[in-house]
Amino acid sequence: MQSTRGIMKIVRAPAAVTAWSDRLRREGVTIGFVPTMGALHDGHRSLIRAARLACDALVVSIFVNPTQFGPQEDLAKYPRPIARDRALCRAEGVDICFEPTAAAMYPPGFQTIVSVPGIARRWEGEARPHHFAGVATVVTKLFGIVRPHIALFGQKDFQQAALVRRLVTDLNLGVEIAVQPTVREPDGLAMSSRNVYLSADQRAAAPLLYRSLQAGAAAIRRGVREGSAVERVMADVVRREASVTVEYLAVCDPVTLEPLTAVDRRAVLLGSVRLGSVRLIDNLLVTVGVKR
Amino acid sequence: MQSTRGIMKIVRAPAAVTAWSDRLRREGVTIGFVPTMGALHDGHRSLIRAARLACDALVVSIFVNPTQFGPQEDLAKYPRPIARDRALCRAEGVDICFEPTAAAMYPPGFQTIVSVPGIARRWEGEARPHHFAGVATVVTKLFGIVRPHIALFGQKDFQQAALVRRLVTDLNLGVEIAVQPTVREPDGLAMSSRNVYLSADQRAAAPLLYRSLQAGAAAIRRGVREGSAVERVMADVVRREASVTVEYLAVCDPVTLEPLTAVDRRAVLLGSVRLGSVRLIDNLLVTVGVKR
Structure with a gap:
């Protein structure tokens, strides 16, 4: 060579x-x-x-x-x-x-x-x-x-x-x-070139997206299997903060990205929120039956 | 090697x-x-x-x-x-x-x-x-x-x-x-895997497409420069034979395939006709100012 x-x-x-x-x-x-x-x-x-x-x-x-x-x-x-x-x-x-x-x-x-x-x-x-x-x-x-x-x-x-x-x-x-794997700030916010657009207040609220995905993953680990139930758990976390608007929070097949009615093997939790004019996205892969 | x-x-x-x-x-x-x-x-x-x-x-x-x-x-x-x-x-x-x-x-x-x-x-x-x-x-x-x-x-x-x-x-x-370059039968019909679909009568009429393109090219060589005039010349040839229907006969730019209002450099004459249920296509490249 x-x-x-x-x-x-x-x-x-x-x-x-x-x-x-x-x-x-x-x-x-x-x-x-x-x-x-x-x-x-x-x-x-x-x-x-x-x-x-x-x-x-x-x-x-x-x-x-x-x-x-x-x-x-x-x-x-x-x-x-x-x-x-x-x-x-x-x-x-x-x-x-x-x-x-x-x-x-x-x-x-x-x-x-x-x-x-x-x-x-x-x-x-x-x-x-x-x-x-x-x-x-x-x-x-x-x-x-x-x-x-x-x-x-x-x-x-x-x-x-x-x-x-x-x-x-x-x-x-x-x-x-x-x-x-996604690289994160210490508070969990996924690194992104667009994070520089966030004001100080927005930056403080931004990790909520990752926390909502974590809550969804925790629900699945607790045994929740219905896609819509997991989505409610995720949405409840974001609702706590008025400055953050949900674009979508979904439980999907990791290959087709179609929404899952029931979580039975691998799933990806996909999320997007808006803080003012800034859109953030994040996701978590979950495998049912395997402890993380 | x-x-x-x-x-x-x-x-x-x-x-x-x-x-x-x-x-x-x-x-x-x-x-x-x-x-x-x-x-x-x-x-x-x-x-x-x-x-x-x-x-x-x-x-x-x-x-x-x-x-x-x-x-x-x-x-x-x-x-x-x-x-x-x-x-x-x-x-x-x-x-x-x-x-x-x-x-x-x-x-x-x-x-x-x-x-x-x-x-x-x-x-x-x-x-x-x-x-x-x-x-x-x-x-x-x-x-x-x-x-x-x-x-x-x-x-x-x-x-x-x-x-x-x-x-x-x-x-x-x-x-x-x-x-x-297109390879042709002795009577000018462009070779195509679909020529086998032609009946004997259709096969006899099929070279008309090439003759119409040749007539268009001859018109350009005679000095006709208006795209629509060249198209009329081509259509007149096909009209002689009732069993042949024109799908399109057009004078186009050879790169973009957009129709040319005026033929001023290179052009492609594109043609398609139908004989019964069989569609045939053919084309001729023409360069203005260059004798063939």
């Missing part, structure tokens, strides 16, 4: 990343990939470290993908601390920091759309109508450009990870998808 | 083709690919021969893709002369004849769709509403399975070839698309 360690390259041209990847693949090098929108936090750091351990060569992409934002969403104000992001990547041993422009990703005439209608239908897909087509399309493109053996995603965006698994299987993309 | 020439393998498992392709790619072998629905004729043979010349290793797929047929279309009766198809492939030096089952291509839970809405909107897309999403999805899958360097398509399915070019660019699939 020809080592590329030590000097991180910042690459903007998709074709240059593909050429690098093709060369390494011919040499038998295993390529890991962590796609991000930048504003990297400890959640991303954990993905990058896991990839670094699992692979010989490592690409992180930083691309705030316009097609996955709705017209009323935060594309313009999405945080872009690029110098800090690059420093984090460098410190974690990333080989290529891929920073394509929107013009290179979506040149004139671009029109192809990848959609995963079943998984995208509910939850985040309902709140954000074109979001998941944007995600599915950009992930397909990034996989085509980077040609990784393994790509890592955070469990925090559970529906996104399920969608990526589905599309990789359905389109025979041949990329192994590894999902890493 | 490890030669695989001489013994054609018939492979049904997608993973086996991918493993073969990955191994050859690591050895620097160039892989060519001709996707087909079987019922191979001299048009396919010309694609296979061109691929054989351009590449070290050659895969032909034979898969009558159900998702590109409409509910009223000819999926069940589509010709499937598999022994003859294999013999043709063998004679032409194909290395892998890939014959996946529908169950392997579309297992339970399958749901991802690739669409190319701009190019798919008109012409064949109008007549066959889900056809091109079926084509775009299966081509993306086949490229993921086979991982060819070059894939060859016939010009006869002009809109399909334009769509494949577009999706390969848009999704960064990294496959070179080569389009080969």
Whole structure:
């Protein structure tokens, strides 16, 4: 193996990343990939470290993908601390920091759309109508450009990870998808680049989402099996705080993301709440009959 | 290069083709690919021969893709002369004849769709509403399975070839698309697996489509520049024969397939006619200012 360690390259041209990847693949090098929108936090750091351990060569992409934002969403104000992001990547041993422009990703005439209608239908897909087509399309493109053996995603965006698994299987993309556990603040709030939008009061109330998911998981461990009963337990926790509005709190099949009437094997508790104009999401996996 | 020439393998498992392709790619072998629905004729043979010349290793797929047929279309009766198809492939030096089952291509839970809405909107897309999403999805899958360097398509399915070019660019699939000229019967009828559906009378009338396209091209060479005037010339030819119904006869941009008001550089004449229940398509490329 020809080592590329030590000097991180910042690459903007998709074709240059593909050429690098093709060369390494011919040499038998295993390529890991962590796609991000930048504003990297400890959640991303954990993905990058896991990839670094699992692979010989490592690409992180930083691309705030316009097609996955709705017209009323935060594309313009999405945080872009690029110098800090690059420093984090460098410190974690990333080989290529891929920073394509929107013009290179979506040149004139671009029109192809990848959609995963079943998984995208509910939850985040309902709140954000074109979001998941944007995600599915950009992930397909990034996989085509980077040609990784393994790509890592955070469990925090559970529906996104399920969608990526589905599309990789359905389109025979041949990329192994590894999902890493959610990294949390000490009070339980899932790390997210959007947490910076929270005011001090909102930040103090935000861990309620995770506590409501924990209450749902505890109910299942106590023997509650009816999906709607678990959902009531979760909703009761959030109701204590007037500044927090429930978008959804649901008990779902972890593969299809369809709501479960009865919890009988594995389930995912999916939640989204709003604090002012900030939407937060989180989730917990639960396996019935196995003590945690 | 490890030669695989001489013994054609018939492979049904997608993973086996991918493993073969990955191994050859690591050895620097160039892989060519001709996707087909079987019922191979001299048009396919010309694609296979061109691929054989351009590449070290050659895969032909034979898969009558159900998702590109409409509910009223000819999926069940589509010709499937598999022994003859294999013999043709063998004679032409194909290395892998890939014959996946529908169950392997579309297992339970399958749901991802690739669409190319701009190019798919008109012409064949109008007549066959889900056809091109079926084509775009299966081509993306086949490229993921086979991982060819070059894939060859016939010009006869002009809109399909334009769509494949577009999706390969848009999704960064990294496959070179080569389009080969239409192969015709001595009387000008474009070769097609569906020509077997024609009765003797219909077969005798069928070359009218090509003659109408030739009349349109001749009009352009004579200096006619208005798209609608060229279309009238083409329609006048077909009108002579009562048993032939025009579906469309259009002068279009060869990349976007949008109709041209004025012919000023390159144009494609696209045509479709119906003879009884049989639909035929054909096309001619015209470059203004260049004598043919």
